[in-house]
Amino acid sequence: MIMMSDYNNWKIKKAEDWKSSLKKRLVEYCRSLDIEYVGIAPAEPYLDFERIWLSQIRKGHMSGFEEKDAAKRVYPELTLPDARSVVVCLFPYYSGTADQGNITKSAYSLDYHIIAREKLDMIARFLENCVDDFHYKAFVDNGPFSDRYLAYRAGLGFRGINGHIITEKYGSYVFIGYILNNFPFEPDTPQNRTCHQCLECVRRCPGQCITGDFTINPTRCKSYLTQKKGSLTREETDIVRKTRLVWGCDVCQDVCPHNRNVQPTPIREFKTDLLYSVDVEELRKLSNVEFRKRYGNRSFSWRGRDVLIRNHETIHSG
Numbered sequence: 270m271i272m273m274s275d276y277n278n279w280k281i282k283k284a285e286d287w288k289s290s291l292k293k294r295l296v297e298y299c300r301s302l303d304i305e306y307v308g309i310a311p312a313e314p315y316l317d318f319e320r321i322w323l324s325q326i327r328k329g330h331m332s333g334f335e336e337k338d339a340a341k342r343v344y345p346e347l348t349l350p351d352a353r354s355v356v357v358c359l360f361p362y363y364s365g366t367a368d369q370g371n372i373t374k375s376a377y378s379l380d381y382h383i384i385a386r387e388k389l390d391m392i393a394r395f396l397e398n399c400v401d402d403f404h405y406k407a408f409v410d411n412g413p414f415s416d417r418y419l420a421y422r423a424g425l426g427f428r429g430i431n432g433h434i435i436t437e438k439y440g441s442y443v444f445i446g447y448i449l450n451n452f453p454f455e456p457d458t459p460q461n462r463t464c465h466q467c468l469e470c471v472r473r474c475p476g477q478c479i480t481g482d483f484t485i486n487p488t489r490c491k492s493y494l495t496q497k498k499g500s501l502t503r504e505e506t507d508i509v510r511k512t513r514l515v516w517g518c519d520v521c522q523d524v525c526p527h528n529r530n531v532q533p534t535p536i537r538e539f540k541t542d543l544l545y546s547v548d549v550e551e552l553r554k555l556s557n558v559e560f561r562k563r564y565g566n567r568s569f570s571w572r573g574r575d576v577l578i579r580n581h582e583t584i585h586s587g
């Protein structure tokens with residue numbers, strides 16, 4: 270005679286087997302898209318992140334681009350009420366360094382938001398075909414959570430003093446995207462290590478804004494300042510002037526020993542249609558409509574041409 274408890278245990282075991290086989294199929298599917306780094310973060314309150322974030326708020330160390338509602342950064346159910354896990358993917362983008370370029374490496378390719386989002390949607394469609402009533406919300410840079418924190422929780426990399434998430438193979442030159450969803454994938458384990466802590470990034474940072482506790486003060490970060498609207502203060506001007514990039518800043522990544530000898534990206538879209546510089550003389554001649562037509566598919570276009578021109582003038586005057 271089969272006991273009810275045996276039957277229930279058998280059902281639970283079956284469900285667990287199916288869950289873990291779906292995770293394997295998810296990883297295989299991601300590999301077919303050249304996504305090697307995929308992991309699962311839990312969809313539970315991120316209380317350790319909350320402590321860090323509240324401290325950043327107290328210190329005024331916010332860029333203004335983050336989700337304004339602090340609770341939404343911590344509690345996944347405020348974004349998806351029946352959230353059970355987060356599929357986190359890394360998209361390596363390193364394709365070499367253009368010594369004479371004037372934009373960050375992360376902007377060489379066509380807009381990574383679009384490229385990564387398309388891949389996340391393909392993954393979500395794959396899961397929709399496998400799971401009844403699968404639903405999700407996918408984000409690339411526009412989600413409520415800290416994407417680096419999620420990548421860490423999903424076991425995809427370790428934390429750098431410069432605030433970046435670092436991988437063995439591609440260093441920190443990775444974009445992060447995630448799919449908050451209602452399937453209870455088993456979470457992965459965070460890596461029990463940090464960067465070498467050589468502090469080279471701290472010494473070389475143009476804004477002197479790497480605090481030494483794995484966070485930064487974005488209000489002095491050149492990367493954020495080149496995206497800021499309006500006029501720059503004297504102090505901000507001095508920071509932006511320190512290197513030649515008119516969009517972004519790569520210093521804390523370029524000097525990091527973990528980024529020596531990194532592999533180039535395997536993702537075709539990040540190796541083609543590359544642009545290393547914007548020509549500011551050309552920008553001056555373009556109307557806003559012409560600018561959007563010519564550069565609308567680039568990640569630096571969202572702030573418009575005036576900010577790029579301002580940055581160029583800031584760097585080349587005085």
Ligand code: SF4
Pocket residue numbers: 431473474475476477478479485489490491492493518519520521522
């Ligand atoms: S991006 Fe540049 S300014 Fe910002 S923390 Fe890194 S080195 Fe400093």
Ligand code: SF4
Pocket residue numbers: 429430431432464465466467468469470471521524525526527
């Ligand atoms: S440069 Fe050194 S301290 Fe900074 S993130 Fe890399 S290993 Fe860590």
